[in-house]
Amino acid sequence: MDVKTAFLNGELDEEIYMEQPDGFVLDGQEGKVCKLLKSLYGLKQAPKQWHEKFERTLTAAGFVVNEADKCVYYRHGGGEGVILCLYVDDILIFGTNLNVIKEVKDFLSPCFEMKDLGVADVILNIKLLRDDDGGITLLQSHYVEKILSRFGYSHCKPSPTPYDASVLLRKNRRIARDQLKYSQIIGSLMYLASATRPDISFTVSKLSRFVSKPGDVHWKALESFALFEWHWNYGIHYTGHPKVLEGYSDSNWISDADEIKAMSGYVFTHGGGAVSWKSCKQTILTRSTMEAELTTLDTATVEADWLRRLLNDLPVVEKPVPGILMNCDNQTVITKVSSSKDNMKSSRHVQRRLKSVRKMRNSGVIALDYIQTSKNLADPFTKGLSRNVIDNASREMGMRPT
Numbered sequence: 001m002d003v004k005t006a007f008l009n010g011e012l013d014e015e016i017y018m019e020q021p022d023g024f025v026l027d028g029q030e031g032k033v034c035k036l037l038k039s040l041y042g043l044k045q046a047p048k049q050w051h052e053k054f055e056r057t058l059t060a061a062g063f064v065v066n067e068a069d070k071c072v073y074y075r076h077g078g079g080e081g082v083i084l085c086l087y088v089d090d091i092l093i094f095g096t097n098l099n100v101i102k103e104v105k106d107f108l109s110p111c112f113e114m115k116d117l118g119v120a121d122v123i124l125n126i127k128l129l130r131d132d133d134g135g136i137t138l139l140q141s142h143y144v145e146k147i148l149s150r151f152g153y154s155h156c157k158p159s160p161t162p163y164d165a166s167v168l169l170r171k172n173r174r175i176a177r178d179q180l181k182y183s184q185i186i187g188s189l190m191y192l193a194s195a196t197r198p199d200i201s202f203t204v205s206k207l208s209r210f211v212s213k214p215g216d217v218h219w220k221a222l223e224s225f226a227l228f229e230w231h232w233n234y235g236i237h238y239t240g241h242p243k244v245l246e247g248y249s250d251s252n253w254i255s256d257a258d259e260i261k262a263m264s265g266y267v268f269t270h271g272g273g274a275v276s277w278k279s280c281k282q283t284i285l286t287r288s289t290m291e292a293e294l295t296t297l298d299t300a301t302v303e304a305d306w307l308r309r310l311l312n313d314l315p316v317v318e319k320p321v322p323g324i325l326m327n328c329d330n331q332t333v334i335t336k337v338s339s340s341k342d343n344m345k346s347s348r349h350v351q352r353r354l355k356s357v358r359k360m361r362n363s364g365v366i367a368l369d370y371i372q373t374s375k376n377l378a379d380p381f382t383k384g385l386s387r388n389v390i391d392n393a394s395r396e397m398g399m400r401p402t
Helices: 046-060 099-109 140-151 177-194 196-210 216-226 289-312 333-340 346-363 387-396
Strands: 017-018 032-034 072-078 079-085 090-095 126-130 136-139 232-238 245-251 262-270 273-281 324-330 366-370 397-399
Touching: 017 216, 046 079, 079 099, 099 324, 140 177, 140 262, 177 196, 177 216, 196 216, 196 262, 196 273, 196 387, 232 273, 245 289, 262 289, 262 333, 273 289, 289 324, 289 333, 289 346, 289 366, 387 397
Parallel strands: 245 324, 324 366
Antiparallel strands: 017 032, 072 079, 079 090, 126 136, 136 232, 232 397, 245 262, 262 273
16 A cells, blocks of 8 residues: 655644745735644654654554564454554555455555555565465566666676676776766665665675775776676565574675775575675774674674564564574684683674674574585675576575576
């Protein structure tokens, strides 16, 4: 469902006045102002007031707000349940049957001016495809076509890999070249990488560091990536099994002479596909591979805790939610976390991260296990790899041709 003029529904808690809008100034009353009775577009607090109004409406109908994500609401009882997700003015409704979904729609329609879009097939520029076995595929092939067409890469010969590891990208010391177009392409790819294409996350993260001043080398790398054989019809396929949340973390410790910070990457899978992933440069300095791996594991553990709390509040998963298995390819980190002794000569922020991960492990939020680097799904999030390695990891993350 789509809410029409959503921000106009917000109710104000304070007195706010506005100047008479251009073209609607009353003759003889030019010095007067308008007192707002309700929220208005352009008001700083308009999104907040709309969200509060929507939340009050749902909680009055028996819905409960998810503690991990305040834009997710659910109601469960009598063997039936419904989950409602809000993104600004777009509402996605899940239900155990069509009757409970219709009941929610009938309740919301009189409260707000809404448009019923029917069965969800596109949400936030993401297509939802259903198969006969009950699986769902999230796809953005139309978005890829739009990007390639907009920037003139539609009819070019494809490249075999998204990133050439032999090319060293360094800060441009000369005049920037087409900075606006470069940033537009990167911005378009960022949404793609964060929504349905985990296989390009590392490349987009790497290229986005040079948005402020791209040079010829950066453009060459970006064009090579744009010509990458995208597999336009690839998406993340969720079969629903296994119903266990599992995580992978990895890092790459300063492979470039110009870099002083390591690269972090993690990915979580559930129901046969990736549900959360990240590829980014670390924000702190680390002195060894072990410290870099520990920093990444700490970041991934925070995400694991949030995902676990999100699932724990939803009635669709069995309770209690078991500890999340975190796979790491560094045995030293696993030994340090499993040990109760603190004999590391490291910085205070590294010590803090060690205690944080250890606390999560001892409280049962996560369980650590060793995995070989060749089987670690987070490895492609930290460095440029061969096509075979990327394809194998993508397949394990649920990416399939539709």
